[in-house]
Amino acid sequence: MILDVVxxxxxxxxxxxxxxxxxxxxxLAGLVWRSCGDATKPPRExxxxxxxxxxxxxxxxxxxxxxxxxxxxxxxxxxxxxNPDGVSFFVVTSSYxxxxxxxxxxxxxxxxxxxxxxxxxxxxxxxxxxxxDAIRFCWHLRSCRFKDVSWCAYSDQAGWFHDHPDFLVxxxxxx
Amino acid sequence: xxxxxPFLSSRGWMGWGLYAFQLALAxxxxxxxxxxxxxxTSFYLFVxxxxxxxxxxxxxxxxxxxxxxxxxxxxxxxxxxxxLAALGLLFLLVLFYILILTRAYVLGLKVxxxxxxxxxxxxxxxxxxxxxxxxxxxxxxxSM
Numbered sequence: 001m002i003l004d005v006v007x008x009x010x011x012x013x014x015x016x017x018x019x020x021x022x023x024x025x026x027x028l029a030g031l032v033w034r035s036c037g038d039a040t041k042p043p044r045e046x047x048x049x050x051x052x053x054x055x056x057x058x059x060x061x062x063x064x065x066x067x068x069x070x071x072x073x074x075x076x077x078x079x080x081x082x083n084p085d086g087v088s089f090f091v092v093t094s095s096y097x098x099x100x101x102x103x104x105x106x107x108x109x110x111x112x113x114x115x116x117x118x119x120x121x122x123x124x125x126x127x128x129x130x131x132x133d134a135i136r137f138c139w140h141l142r143s144c145r146f147k148d149v150s151w152c153a154y155s156d157q158a159g160w161f162h163d164h165p166d167f168l169v170x171x172x173x174x175x
Numbered sequence: 176x177x178x179x180x181p182f183l184s185s186r187g188w189m190g191w192g193l194y195a196f197q198l199a200l201a202x203x204x205x206x207x208x209x210x211x212x213x214x215x216t217s218f219y220l221f222v223x224x225x226x227x228x229x230x231x232x233x234x235x236x237x238x239x240x241x242x243x244x245x246x247x248x249x250x251x252x253x254x255x256x257x258x259l260a261a262l263g264l265l266f267l268l269v270l271f272y273i274l275i276l277t278r279a280y281v282l283g284l285k286v287x288x289x290x291x292x293x294x295x296x297x298x299x300x301x302x303x304x305x306x307x308x309x310x311x312x313x314x315x316x317x318s319m
Contacts, residue, residue: 014259014260014263017257017259017260017261018257018260018263018264020257020260021244021247021248021251021257021260021261021264022244022264024247025240025243025244025246025247025248026240026243028243028246028247029236029239029240029243029244030239032212032215032239032242032243033239036215038235
């Protein structure tokens with residue numbers, strides 16, 4: 001009975017039409033890919049962005065998929081030693097929910113007025129983390145809510161903060 | 176004009192009414208596909224965040240395929256070619272969206288960026304898609 005329905009001319013025609021429509025969609029997707037380029041790759045300026053010591057104030061985002069990694073623990077320990085309250089830095093993973101919460105937190109950051117003013121303008125953001133997570137998050141910030149962010153640097157180097165003592169001093173000043 | 180579209184002349188006013196309804200559905204899906212095409216990066220990030228799988232290649236393919244599918248199916252509805260198949264596929268597509276939004280709702284995710292021009296939450300998207308899937312189902316049933 002079921003086989004009769006499945007093999008009926010009506011069902012076969014329906015399946016053939018559906019296959020044609022799906023094939024058409026694949027062709028259209030391929031054409032868009034070819035004409036627009038790969039929109040899923042981070043833009044060059046995000047990949048090339050580097051921390052600039054010239055910035056007055058910074059906001060730090062740690063982007064680690066696995067928060068038990070020694071690199072992550074080391075980086076967050078350094079940040080905690082600078083800012084014991086842990087208010088002004090955010091830990092994000094590759095989870096979208098975490099990204100969203102981080103972006104929301106960035107928007108509603110309880111900083112004093114001068115920092116809020118600076119933040120709404122050109123507050124630089126440093127994202128430190130694994131290449132995949134840090135670059136993706138940087139890119140997410142740029143393409144999503146923070147189009148006016150002057151730059152969003154990233155690094156995956158272990159001990160990055162220790163290699164940039166000027167950064168820590170500025171960070172301390174900004175709290 | 177009517178001679179060029181025999182399905183309308185044979186069905187009279189009822190046919191026109193159903194066609195207008197179907198055209199509205201087609202326009203809705205075109206309207207939904209346009210922001211995705213115009214900002215593929217944001218849509219890719221959206222799919223990446225909503226996806227239960229982490230295979231990047233699959234997510235990239237999905238980001239390009241979904242708006243293309245919406246455009247092709249909307250076109251098929253508008254010109255009434257492969258109509259039943261298009262309605263069936265749209266029905267399945269919206270069911271898929273409901274599943275994804277339900278998962279987002281359970282996990283407490285929201286849809287950021289300018290997707291659909293504004294920030295929407297799953298609690299709004301699920302009832303909207305349930306209404307849409309009901310309309311598609313009714314239209315599909317009527318076409319059978």
